Amino acid sequence: MLYLKKYFTEGLIQFTILLSLIGVRVDVDTYLNSQLPPLREIILGPSSAYTQTQFHNLRNTLDGYGIHPKSVELDHFFSIRRLLNQVRSLDHLRVPTTELNAWLVHRDPETVVSAASQSSPSIALDNGGSLEDVNSPEPSAMRGAGSTSESTYSLSGEDSLGAVAPEANQEQGNRDSVDELSKEDIDLIDILWRQDIDLGAGREVFNYSSRQKDGEGDKPDEVNEEASVREEDWRNGINLQEGQGVTLVDGETGESIPEELSRLGTQTSMSLQECLRLLEATFPFGEESEFQATDAAPQLRGPAENAPSTSQGLSLPATLPQTDAPLDLEQQWQDIMAIMELQEMDVNNTAENTNVNNVNNTQASTNESGTMASFGVSQSSLINQDVSLHQASLPSCSQDLPSLFNSELEPSVGQRPNLRLSSSNSSNINSTFGVTNLTGLFLPPLNSTNNLTSMLDESMLDEISLLDLAMVEGFSQAQASQLEDELDSDSGLSLDSGQSPASxxxxxxxxxxxxxxxxxxxxxxxxxxxxxxxxxxxxxxxxxxxxxxxxxxxxxxxxxxxxxxxxxxxxxxxxxxxxxxxxxxxxxxxxxxxxxxxxxxxxxxxxxxxxxxxxxxxxxxxxxxxxxxxxxxxxxxxxxxxxxxxxxxxxxxxxxxxxxxxxxxxxxxxxxxxxxxxxxxxxxxxxxxxxxxTIIKLEQGVQDLRRDKARLLKEKMECLRCIRQMKQKVQILYQEVFSQLRDEEGRPYPASEYCLQYSADGSVLITPRSMTLEQSRKPDKKPKDKKK
DNA sequence: CAAGCATGTCATGCT
DNA sequence: TCAGCATGACATGCT
Structure with missing residues (x-):
């Protein structure tokens, strides 16, 4: 922390502000991101690893939970754990979140729109998410599932949130501004970084890519040439991959640079109130893009109404009757809060998990330092804490990853909507969605209460992500649950530790x-x-x-x-x-x-x-x-x-x-x-x-119960959403039918005087409203029968 | 020096 | 009745 604070000295901030004032955007994140690992090792490696607590926590890890804290097999487990993390890291892009607050500080409200107009859907609601990150102890650790589960609640919402949603035509500006970053600027930044290096941390500390090249013997301090070379590489990567000059992509991490910038702008510009409104408006419908058009749109009107829509065709066929939306919204909000409450403890565990990761990585041989899981954790936590000073922060890696990942893999397809939950009271939400939902690196510890939920985190988040998959990508629920089962079985989450060979x-x-x-x-x-x-x-x-x-x-x-x-x-x-x-x-x-x-x-x-x-x-x-x-x-x-x-x-x-x-x-x-x-x-x-x-088994039982509860709540929300959708469809049909009805003289029935009633046999009757009450008393009146 | 932890020991109840 | 086990409580030593 102290080290990182040094990074954000006034000089750097001022310089960044200066650059931004003159319209130059420096994506310091790119530098930071790829330079974290060594710093993590320097700062957190030993400290997080040399505690008994951490040692015991390891028991709770997904595949190590069966290992007794005093077991020699921990050694083996460590290796397995580390390898597993490496494997996981293969499909989870772990880009440490490095939040340079200067971006946040100087942001102009005017630029908000342009900043928010980033093409990446994932950044749409980052505003609140930024606050989350402040407390995020371990973005990278949760990246895997975290990103997915976040999308669970935000997918459609983001799309439908025109307010925050970026606009394609404006992203160009941001990117251009990034492109405008001159060599001199980069050199200046480099100078600043060297100052930081003098303070004890090299740029490589944050250089993820360089970390991967650790085997090649990168040395944090020999920055001059190497750093400049990397800059060139970096810029080359931009040029090579941006194609039309639109997309800035880190050649090694696949990180979309402009997204970062725009995200910053977005976060900075949005007020907490806005975030909260967006969250409230978005969340209930965020899970299923399928419903966006019908469900989400009408309810997302609030602040988003006048805002530009996203480039992802968020021009939703607006407006269906909002009937009971507020109630449902509230209801679901409560459910969400319940889930968050459930996960609240998990948030704390992420830190534990982080430490566990550190333990693993510390004990891992140095040539395996490339393990992505190893660095994002501590580093991000440090930086995020720093960010909190400004009451604003950048989105966590977990959040960024999906979009980055997608942009890298399927740039044409565009990014999967990844809306971050935002709220003014960031404590719960932030911790829940910003931090907790990160599975990739989870090493569920077993130690007592703190470790209780780690497994829950991973398993639950995995399953949530699966559910998301089902909803977003057309998986059937059965498929998702099947996957979920497989996941559970693979994860060794079985409660029956006693029967496990590694029990x-x-x-x-x-x-x-x-x-x-x-x-x-x-x-x-x-x-x-x-x-x-x-x-x-x-x-x-x-x-x-x-x-x-x-x-x-x-x-x-x-x-x-x-x-x-x-x-x-x-x-x-x-x-x-x-x-x-x-x-x-x-x-x-x-x-x-x-x-x-x-x-x-x-x-x-x-x-x-x-x-x-x-x-x-x-x-x-x-x-x-x-x-x-x-x-x-x-x-x-x-x-x-x-x-x-x-x-x-x-x-x-x-x-x-x-x-x-x-x-x-x-x-x-x-x-x-x-x-x-x-x-x-x-x-x-x-x-x-x-x-x-016994305690361990009880803990596991509690975890399972919590997971079940969260799953049930999620299912409940899903059902509520379906019900709401059906109601809306019914309403549409009602209006359609009613509007087509004509009396004997060919005139439409006034809606104020007549209404449709449904009989048990499926027939639909048009009835004067005045008679509705009477009808309720006298079952049979003289309605004009119209069957549909 | 206090807190937390691991371990050893005793007392007690049960089989 | 005795040996042994299980367990709470306490003491001790270590970090």
Whole structure:
């Protein structure tokens, strides 16, 4: 944050203002966008990764949720997660949102229209969205689903919102102005950036494209040539792709530059009130472009009425009767708010997810730094916070992406309408639609409440996006739901974590879980509750020790080593800070110096201490220090066998062992205490693990319920919309029929005196209004029958 | 230094 | 009755 604030020093702002005043538009975003990754790594990489919380959060990730926080499999999971993100990033354009506020500050109301006239539909309602972005912790992370789900609520609305909708003929102006950016201007900007670089961050920090080229060894500080080359490339990209000089496209990111500019203008120019009105007018109808013409248009008239329509044929055949529109609007608005409320918590989680992403990316090898998922997150959050200072911001990447993506892939087809919800009270809406609806990068954490909704986010947003797909692209609901099911199954969202191969109980701790695993009890019958042993480990133990009672210290060693071997975590720097002894259910370490190998089983911290202490103290003392109290007591009492044996032997063998040795009463008492405590310790560990698992399952249940609720609300809104549409159609038909009716003399019936009534058999009767009430009392009057 | 966390231990109840 | 398990509560140590 601090770093980024430096970016927006007065000098830069003033300079930008200056440029804008003279009509030159500098798309600083282009610079920023592609330069983020390194900065993210610099700023957030370590900080977000080296916390236990993050570590635990990882459990909630989509495919990692089944992994217990203490599981070694987290390592594997990290890799999978990272790869998954990379794959996802392939179809989610992740252009970090870099909001340079200077654009917002100086914007003239006059230019609003022109700015709003951007051709990109996605920017239509960015005004409110800008505020959303202010709080957006992680635009890129949500980009995938976020963009889609946003479109869910905004698609048609945008089209139908002529008010904000850009006009094709005006976008030219913006683009031209961008094109007018002279080399000198760029050089000036470059100078400013170098100043920033001196402050500690290079342009590459924001240079997404350069990040992709990290493998080629880009260095943030060697900007002079490289930066200029990139500028050239960038401009070339513009020239190459703009074709008719209209479309500015970043050659590497596919980012449409003028869209950014116009979006800025749009955001800046629109008032919050306007945004709110637009939102209210748009939202209920925003989901289905099919309905735009009939539904949305009449209700979108408000502020949009006089405004130019979008280039996407928003010349809607205006005006059908608005009958109950306000009521429905309110109703649906409430529903929307309910959904937002649901998702509100999710918003916070996005930050968590961001951190999770950071964790993943941090631990990822450097040559994979190109992972798109990795940088947008933190960077955008930083910048967005900065933007908030101005009470305005640019649209989040999530918002931009669809249009950018579309423009890149199918420029002729035009952009899918992507209306951003806007509202003056941006808190809810912003968080909900601006931030939450971003699936691409979701790494649903499992940690407690914060992580609760992350999975919800992804899954829900995915399904929302599917629903959108169904609505927008003609998918049938069945198809969408089918996809949704597939998505769910793929996402591993099944509640039944226990049955998952990667379920916590299986993956959990090294010497794990036999509490639920019958296999363990086969080896150490007495340890049926000791639990947490994996089958393989048990098998190993079996092989070495025999099935019955052949317990040897190596078992403990195996377990501990398998669990605590730092090699498992050498790729997870963030785990280095976690020094707890995660030896759930491990047999107690032997207290005997003749088993020095056991010392190797202690945690890294222990070993570090060991290294330190062995330099100073004799091994014996160190062993004493490392031993548990019971071990020390046992040594002091000269107990002739290990605590491991005392604790883990089956009761028969244990008694047999005691009988073999002639022990004093004190020794016997101590041995029994040791056994009791050892058993209880393992029981406590199992108990805690069970608690944890229970909590996780409950969290998942809550997530599912929330997702269901959101889905039902969405369906409800859909139904309401359909009903409204049907009502309007009926109304149209009514008027049409009524207008064609003629009395005996060929004169039309005055609508004020007559009305149509529908009978149960489908016939339509024209009835004097005065008789309507009477008819209700006397069923049969003398209507003139007219059947239609 | 306090807070949060992990772990060990004890007491208690249950099987 | 005893051994063992489950669990709440508390203590301790670490970060």
């Amino acid at each position: 916590p109980s299986n993956s959990e701790t090294s010497c794990s879980s036999a509490a639920s695993s019958s296999s363990t009890s086969a080896t150490f019958s007495e340890e049926g509750a000791v639990g947490y042993s994996t089958d393989s480990e048990v098998a190993t133990a079996d092989a070495e020790e025999g099935a019955v009672g052949g317990y040897q210290p190596e078992y403990s060693k195996l377990c501990r080593m398998s669990y605590q071997d730092p090699s498992h975590f050498h790729n997870l720097p963030q785990l280095d800070s976690i020094n707890h002894n995660h030896t759930y259910n491990l047999p107690l370490a032997s207290s005997y110096p003749e088993q020095p190998e056991l010392l190797g089983s202690c945690s890294k911290k222990c070993r570090d201490k060991h290294l330190q202490q062995t330099k100073i103290h004799p091994p014996r003392e160190f062993i004493d220090k490392q031993s548990s109290r019971d071990e020390r007591r046992a040594r002091a009492m000269k107990i002739p066998f290990s605590n491991d044996k005392i604790v883990n032997l089956p009761v028969e063998e244990f008694n047999e062992l005691l009988s073999k040795h002639h022990l004093s009463e004190a020794q016997l008492s101590l041995i029994r205490d040791i056994r009791r405590r050892g058993k209880n310790k393992m029981a406590a560990q199992n108990c805690r693990k069970r608690k944890l698992d």
